Amino acid sequence: MSGKMVLITGAGSGIGRALALEADRLGHRLILVGRREEGLRETASSLSRKARIVLADVTAPDGREAIRAAAGEEGLDILINNAGRLASGGIEGLKDADLAELVATNIAGPVALTRDLLPALEQRRGQVVNIGSVFGDIGFPYFALYSASKFALRGFSEALRRELAPRGISVTYIAPRATRTAATENFRALIGPMAMALDDPDAVARHAWRAISARKREQFPKSRERFFVALQRLRPQLIDRALAGMAKDPAVIAAARSAETGEKA
Template sequence: MSGKTVLITGAGAGIGRALAIEADRLGHSLILAGRRAETLRETANALPRPARIVEADVTTPEGRRAIREAVAKAGGLDILINNAGKLVSGGIEALTDPELDALVATNIAAPVALTRDLLPALTARRGQVVNIGSVFGDIAFPYFAPYSASKFALRGFSEALRRELAPRGIAVTYIAPRATRTAAADNFGALVGPMAMTLDDPAAVARHAWRAISARRREQFPPSRERFFVALQRLRPQLIDRALAKLAGDPAVVAAARRNPEAGET
């Protein structure tokens, strides 16, 4: 699967940067999209080969237009990776309207709109859409309710889109990592200990993700205990309800959840 043209949103840091480094290692040509040119250049400088940089806010029509123009200049597109995301943690009563608007715009509306806009290019090459979701898109965690809701929506979009685009030969892959050691993790740092979270390294997440992307698989979950919990959530959700409701009431978790910083980027 070498030699593909790959567009990654949110490529300036975290999982996006790790996905770019791994894609370059696999021999792909890259278009790096993000809101900050400086961090995109940092990602590009970490790559042995040149990459195209598109400074664009994917939540805006103007940003998506800039991305379409970059794809046209690159001569087409094989793989779109919708990676840009926002994360909000803490009790629902602390959620502000601006946080909610940014979360919905980035995690739901932007992947849908960008996929729509780039569909002609993907159709021409029988390409692939990759949506970076989360285990929280299957297991809805307390104190991550809005974020979980956005990833449930992205998973639903991925499933419906897979069926819709199959006749065109376009694959849709949903990647669901668990918590990852990125800047967004600072948003829920106080919850990591009380909720016994394990944070994965972005490079390991990217290597694991690219195995699924290269094989054009329908979905991928972490090679860890979370895979079992996802299966249990689908088969016996009441068991997960009891465990997480108990965790939500733990005094240490309740105290940590009150420390709710501003939304962070995944």
């Protein structure tokens, strides 16, 4: 599997950039999408072949139209819905503007962009890849909104897979655990108290591309989290007890309050 045309949203940093670099190593051609030109150009400069840059916001109709036009000109084999936002802290500290922006980026944007790019994908019996999270299976305290958005993306992926299968389009859901990116700053105070393990984005990208290349239905990290996901599906009450206990830990509560205010714990 090489020489495919791959479109990646949120390609200017973090997992998106790592996915682009790995795609380039595998011999694919790239359309890099994001809101920040500097980040996209940095990604493009690290590639071995020229990539097309599309400066666009997936939550805006005119942004999606620019993406659709680029895909129409280049053709499209793989759409990777990677752009996302993260929110942490207690639910009482959540602001309406943050709620609306996260839902628009993590749910509405991928759904609308996938809809808009279906004609291009259908021409090549392509593939939709949604970058979710382990938090989309295991709802973590103090990540309620983020978990909700990834649960929604996982449900969208599952339903879409069944809907598009007769049209020859596959859907792959990728669920990494916490990853060491700039977004980590949003929940740094919670990493220690919640005993989180963070993966390197390059390792996440290599693991993800193995699933993408095989057109697998879903992929989870090769770590203890895979076991916890299975346990969550079979015996959710056990996970309830463990995470409810964590949620009442004074150190976790203090860290969650710090995450809400942006202070360093």
